[in-house]
Amino acid sequence: MIKHLMTALFLLAAPASAQVQGVELDEPVALPAFTYSNDLGESFTDQDLTGAWTIIMFGFLSCPDVCPFTLGNLEAAISETGMRVRPDNVPKVVFISVDPDRDAETVSDYAKFFHPEFKSFTGTRDQIDAMVEATDSFYRLMPPDSTGYYEVQHSSAVSVIAPDGTLRAKLQPPFDPGLTAEFLARLQISYRRELSQ
Amino acid sequence: MKRFALALMCLPGLAFAEGLTIEEPMVPLAPPGVMAHAAFMQITNTGDSPRQLVGVSSPDYAMAHIHQTSEQNGIATMSGVDLIEIAPGQTVAFAHGGLHIMLMHPKAALAEGDTVNLSLLFANGAVEPVTAKVMRQHRHGS
Numbered sequence: 001m002i003k004h005l006m007t008a009l010f011l012l013a014a015p016a017s018a019q020v021q022g023v024e025l026d027e028p029v030a031l032p033a034f035t036y037s038n039d040l041g042e043s044f045t046d047q048d049l050t051g052a053w054t055i056i057m058f059g060f061l062s063c064p065d066v067c068p069f070t071l072g073n074l075e076a077a078i079s080e081t082g083m084r085v086r087p088d089n090v091p092k093v094v095f096i097s098v099d100p101d102r103d104a105e106t107v108s109d110y111a112k113f114f115h116p117e118f119k120s121f122t123g124t125r126d127q128i129d130a131m132v133e134a135t136d137s138f139y140r141l142m143p144p145d146s147t148g149y150y151e152v153q154h155s156s157a158v159s160v161i162a163p164d165g166t167l168r169a170k171l172q173p174p175f176d177p178g179l180t181a182e183f184l185a186r187l188q189i190s191y192r193r194e195l196s197q
Numbered sequence: 198m199k200r201f202a203l204a205l206m207c208l209p210g211l212a213f214a215e216g217l218t219i220e221e222p223m224v225p226l227a228p229p230g231v232m233a234h235a236a237f238m239q240i241t242n243t244g245d246s247p248r249q250l251v252g253v254s255s256p257d258y259a260m261a262h263i264h265q266t267s268e269q270n271g272i273a274t275m276s277g278v279d280l281i282e283i284a285p286g287q288t289v290a291f292a293h294g295g296l297h298i299m300l301m302h303p304k305a306a307l308a309e310g311d312t313v314n315l316s317l318l319f320a321n322g323a324v325e326p327v328t329a330k331v332m333r334q335h336r337h338g339s
Contacts, residue, residue: 061228064235064300065266066273068225069293072334106230113228138272147260149301156273172271173294 021176022183024190028166032130036096036121038108044094044121049165053091053188057158058128058137060099061110066156071095071114073175074158078115080181089188091160095120098128098139099152135159135167160184162191215323216244222329224313229306234258236298236315236329237291242283249320250281250289257313259302266294275299280320307331 036044048054055074059067074093082090095111097103100122103110111118122128132139139154160169169187171180222238242248255261263278278296283289291297298315307313309331317325 061231062233062301064227064233064264065275065293065297068227068235109230110228151275153272153274155271156268157271173268 020172021174021179022160022169022171022187024169024187025167028162028164028168029134029136030166031134031161034123034127034131036123036127038119038121039105040108042108042119042121044119046165049161049163051163053089053163053184054161055091055093055158055171056131056135056161057093057095058098058132058139058154059095060097060139060152060154061103061107062099063152063154066154067095068114070156070158070173070175071111071118073177073180075115075118076177077175077180077184080177081184084181084185085188091184093118096128096131097122098132098154099141100124100128136170160187215325216242216246217248217317217325218243219317219325219327222315222327223334224300224307224329224331226307226309226331226333232302234300234303234307234313235264236300236313237293238298238327238329239288239290239292240283240317241288242285245285247285248283248323250283250317251279251320252318253298254316254318255300255314257304258300259304260299261301261315262299264297264299266297268294309333 031046031049033046057070057074059070078090078093093111093115095118097107097110097120104122107120107122111120137155137157137159139152142151142153144150157170157172159167160171162168168191171183218241220239220241222236224234224236227234240250250263253261253263263281264275265278267274267276281289289296300313311331313329313331315327315329317327319325
């Protein structure tokens with residue numbers, strides 16, 4: 001009976017997830033050691049991934065549309081997730097600037113504008129590149145124009161890292177807050193199921 | 198009729214001039230210290246002839262450009278746009294994920310409720326002034 005009920009619930013929920021907000025990886029991906037820092041002297045390293053869920057987003061501060069939109073929606077998605085999971089399972093959100101030359105002096109102000117607990121950091125080029133590669137992300141600094149200004153291309157998806165420090169999923173636009181929260185809650189259920197096996 | 202015109206003029210965020218309607222002009226409040234802002238709005242050609250938007254300027258920023266965000270294979274890219282043709286009756290939306298007015302290097306820090314002055318430049322020489330409101334709004338729902 002319970003099984004039937006759960007099947008029915010699953011079918012009911014299916015149409016809502018037709019719009020894909022996230023993709024769970026077939027196999028967890030181990031991440032390299034890394035160290036990022038910010039202008040407040042705070043650091044963010046691979047050690048900080050252990051024991052909590054983390055969402056990592058790569059971007060840059062001179063990004064007028066995509067980055068603020070993503071962080072704004074992540075703020076709403078995290079609020080929604082807080083209604084679905086235990087407080088200690090609410091993911092931490094970390095923004096990593098891939099543009100340290102322009103952003104290092106003010107990077108700490110960026111993410112916390114969207115949520116007081118969001119953190120932002122940057123790092124050396126090799127530290128950035130190692131995590132970008134490990135998370136199958138992408139960025140490219142475009143050639144500067146005559147004024148020295150340059151654009152930055154970057155992945156729009158963000159990475160979801162489990163409390164064991166492995167990459168488990170990618171969230172992708174449009175980052176609908178409710179559906180993203182639903183995806184994160186389900187991801188945590190399947191993670192716990194895997195741990196208990 | 199006069200009252201009607203007055204009432205229209207008093208509607209916030211709405212500008213009428215030479216067959217153009219600008220609706221919901223806004224600049225999302227950006228984090229402190231951020232040097233690149235965006236302006237969004239909808240521009241409708243209510244006239245009888247096509248209009249060509251060829252540029253934008255703002256006394257409140259060092260630079261203003263028309264930009265297009267595009268996403269291909271999960272990579273977000275921005276590129277400059279030189280000309281936007283607006284047919285009679287057509288509405289062009291500057292909205293997240295598509296067109297935006299890129300505003301570089303604000304001359305003063307902006308707070309919620311502040312206004313940003315913009316001038317839309319058209320190929321026929323017309324200049325359309327627009328006053329955009331600074332709003333704390335990043336979610337668009339879809």
